[in-house]
Amino acid sequence: MAIFRFSVKTVSRSIGRSAVAAATYRAxxxxLTNERDGRQHNYSKRAGVGDSFIITPSGCELASDRSTLWHEAERSEKRSNPVTAREYVIALPAELNARDRAELARIFASSVVER
Structure with a gap:
């Protein structure tokens, strides 16, 4: 039986998180090195990541570079308690193969970007 789960989490500086660190971990x-605090985030040995991609609206091709995108997200927020990113966590059915799960994730991400 297929089980679906979805949640949204915020990445907020007020609780010590960074969009750069979160994006590096997810990829x-x-x-990546966080320009704001100089911390280096290295998750290159993390296993279990099937696919990693960035979907941008048309005209925002500069944002397709992971480092540029997340450093700009950090720079754009000037408040003391900013939310610099949101993480959409989707649990997809194990009955789908890896290619189908990746395609479904891309379709979902594209619909979020279009909104």
């Missing part, structure tokens, strides 16, 4: 095969 799982990347290493």
């Amino acid at each position: 799982g095969n990347d290493m």
